[in-house]
Amino acid sequence: MTNKPKKVDIIFSPYSVAPYKILKDTMKRTKEEIIAELISSGLRGRGGAGFPTGMKWKFAAEQKSSVKYVICNADEGEPGTFKDRKLLVEVPRKVISGMAICAWVTGATEGFIYLRREYKYLVNELQKEIDLFKVHSKEVGLNFNLQIFLGAGAYVCGEETALLESMEGKRGEPRNKPPYPIQDGFLGKPTVVNNVETFASASMVCRIGATEYKKFGTADQRGSKLFSISGDSPKEGVFELELGMSVEAFAAEFGDGDTKAVQVGGVAGFCVPRKDFAKAIIGDGNTTGGSTMIFNSSRSMYKVLHNYLDFYAEESCGQCTPCRIGCQQLLKGIEAVKKGEKPAEYLDQLLKLSESMRLTSKCGLGQSVTNSFSSIVTNFREEMIY
Amino acid sequence: MADTKELITTLAKKHGVERKSLLPILQGIVEKENFLSKDSMLEVAKVLDISAAEVYGTASFFSFLDTKERGQYVVRVCKSMTCDMKGKEEILATIESVLKIKIGETTQDKKFSLLETNCLGLCDEGPAMLINDDYFVKLTPEKIREIFGRYIRNEI
Ligand code: SF4
Numbered sequence: 329m330t331n332k333p334k335k336v337d338i339i340f341s342p343y344s345v346a347p348y349k350i351l352k353d354t355m356k357r358t359k360e361e362i363i364a365e366l367i368s369s370g371l372r373g374r375g376g377a378g379f380p381t382g383m384k385w386k387f388a389a390e391q392k393s394s395v396k397y398v399i400c401n402a403d404e405g406e407p408g409t410f411k412d413r414k415l416l417v418e419v420p421r422k423v424i425s426g427m428a429i430c431a432w433v434t435g436a437t438e439g440f441i442y443l444r445r446e447y448k449y450l451v452n453e454l455q456k457e458i459d460l461f462k463v464h465s466k467e468v469g470l471n472f473n474l475q476i477f478l479g480a481g482a483y484v485c486g487e488e489t490a491l492l493e494s495m496e497g498k499r500g501e502p503r504n505k506p507p508y509p510i511q512d513g514f515l516g517k518p519t520v521v522n523n524v525e526t527f528a529s530a531s532m533v534c535r536i537g538a539t540e541y542k543k544f545g546t547a548d549q550r551g552s553k554l555f556s557i558s559g560d561s562p563k564e565g566v567f568e569l570e571l572g573m574s575v576e577a578f579a580a581e582f583g584d585g586d587t588k589a590v591q592v593g594g595v596a597g598f599c600v601p602r603k604d605f606a607k608a609i610i611g612d613g614n615t616t617g618g619s620t621m622i623f624n625s626s627r628s629m630y631k632v633l634h635n636y637l638d639f640y641a642e643e644s645c646g647q648c649t650p651c652r653i654g655c656q657q658l659l660k661g662i663e664a665v666k667k668g669e670k671p672a673e674y675l676d677q678l679l680k681l682s683e684s685m686r687l688t689s690k691c692g693l694g695q696s697v698t699n700s701f702s703s704i705v706t707n708f709r710e711e712m713i714y
Numbered sequence: 715m716a717d718t719k720e721l722i723t724t725l726a727k728k729h730g731v732e733r734k735s736l737l738p739i740l741q742g743i744v745e746k747e748n749f750l751s752k753d754s755m756l757e758v759a760k761v762l763d764i765s766a767a768e769v770y771g772t773a774s775f776f777s778f779l780d781t782k783e784r785g786q787y788v789v790r791v792c793k794s795m796t797c798d799m800k801g802k803e804e805i806l807a808t809i810e811s812v813l814k815i816k817i818g819e820t821t822q823d824k825k826f827s828l829l830e831t832n833c834l835g836l837c838d839e840g841p842a843m844l845i846n847d848d849y850f851v852k853l854t855p856e857k858i859r860e861i862f863g864r865y866i867r868n869e870i
Contacts (some may be wrong), residue, residue, distance in 0.1 A: 482777065
């Protein structure tokens with residue numbers, strides 16, 4: 329039984345109100361009310377890690393500091409994802425409103441949109457929107473100085489502490505956590521870092537209310553979620569869907585009728601093979617960055633994995649050995665098996681290596697390599713060898 | 715070099731001389747000079763009062779802060795999986811034959827450099843590329859010839 333994925337129309341819903349009305353309306357309520365509303369909505373961070381947004385804002389509000397920052401993480405580098413670009417182009421006001429509301433409830437006065445370098449062509453339009461925001465924020469008496477910070481091209485800077493390092497003029501190497509940015513962030517000050525979609529979703533919670541918002545999604549993942557869909561699909565693009573659908577339903581709706589595998593959650597996520605489509609639920613235990621790549625029967629999964637590993641080997645920041653060396657060894661390893669220089673059993677050793685990378689790497693990059701690696705190697709073992 | 719010095723002084727005035735100004739300053743240099751020369755990095759180190767190794771270490775970390783000489787137009791072709799599936803190889807081969815250079819090289823007249831890059835976030839419209847800051851999607855060999863024709867004839 330394949331149910332159709334449920335389309336939702338919250339984030340992209342058009343509604344004709346004056347600019348920054350959500351912000352103005354929200355500021356008529358108390359800060360405590362807003363935080364409580366966000367916590368009750370069940371909204372989790374939309375960048376992939378999934379930390380409850382209301383709690384993050386609450387902790388930030390509790391920090392005693394005269395300087396606090398709000399940063400919108402628009403360093404969308406996960407292969408297969410482009411939803412943040414669409415948000416910044418189509419509904420920038422919802423994103424900026426979310427940031428402004430966050431600034432208001434946490435007491436932050438400085439804000440940045442950390443825009444990935446690859447999206448530099450968005451700067452002019454985005455700046456116009458920020459200028460408009462400045463006019464409206466003055467009207468409501470919000471003191472929040474928002475600017476764009478342009479990244480310089482590094483996938484790992486999507487990791488919040490690496491992002492902060494790069495803003496401080498250093499190599500984008502992830503920091504040890506704790507302390508978390510909420511205590512010790514940009515230039516040592518309390519900093520809220522949220523994904524573009526998280527800010528847009530937060531402003532939607534403020535607009536429609538927690539009760540309405542949490543009608544969507546699963547017990548674990550409330551609300552709508554944007555999916556970037558690419559690959560062997562006649563419907564590539566960004567879709568707002570409800571979490572909790574099976575991969576089977578997803579493939580039936582978005583595949584080309586011959587879907588062999590679906591990569592859920594980008595290269596850092598899992599590759600689901602056809603035989604598991606019915607039992608795999610998107611948003612339930614799966615990572616939720618929203619990138620979904622669809623592969624049909626004509627694709628070589630060896631090529632897919634090789635492409636992923638090549639990406640990882642290039643984007644590892646090099647700070648810790650398991651990740652730096654591990655990525656390269658996995659790449660060389662599958663090449664050696666393919667060429668017959670190593671026996672098929674060597675794949676099992678590589679699986680162990682990828683598992684140790686998960687256990688010993690410092691940040692999400694090195695820790696997540698094993699997700700795609702093990703799911704592809706285990707499910708498409710034949711293709712790795714012959 | 716005099717020009718570079720002047721440029722760095724202007725950038726330092728605009729962005730400040732704290733460590734956090736490093737990225738915007740380096741980006742400003744790349745925008746004008748297409749890459750970070752040894753001289754420019756040494757000068758930045760002096761102006762920000764940090765070691766040259768720190769400047770190079772940071773610059774070399776980021777893919778858009780080129781420390782190798784580049785042409786006036788840097789072409790970055792996306793090599794992520796979905797662009798690859800949609801024919802990236804053919805696109806690259808066409809660019810190589812139009813510009814008569816290989817990946818990583820710069821044309822003799824220093825007009826174009828050709829590079830590959832990781833995900834450009836244009837996966838639903840692949841194959842995709844950037845030429846400096848402008849993006850081009852759904853590329854075909856015909857489109858490539860047309861686009862580069864316009865650049866070569868200075869129509870862009
Ligand atoms: S896991 Fe990889 S990317 Fe993360 S800190 Fe270690 S080397 Fe850097």
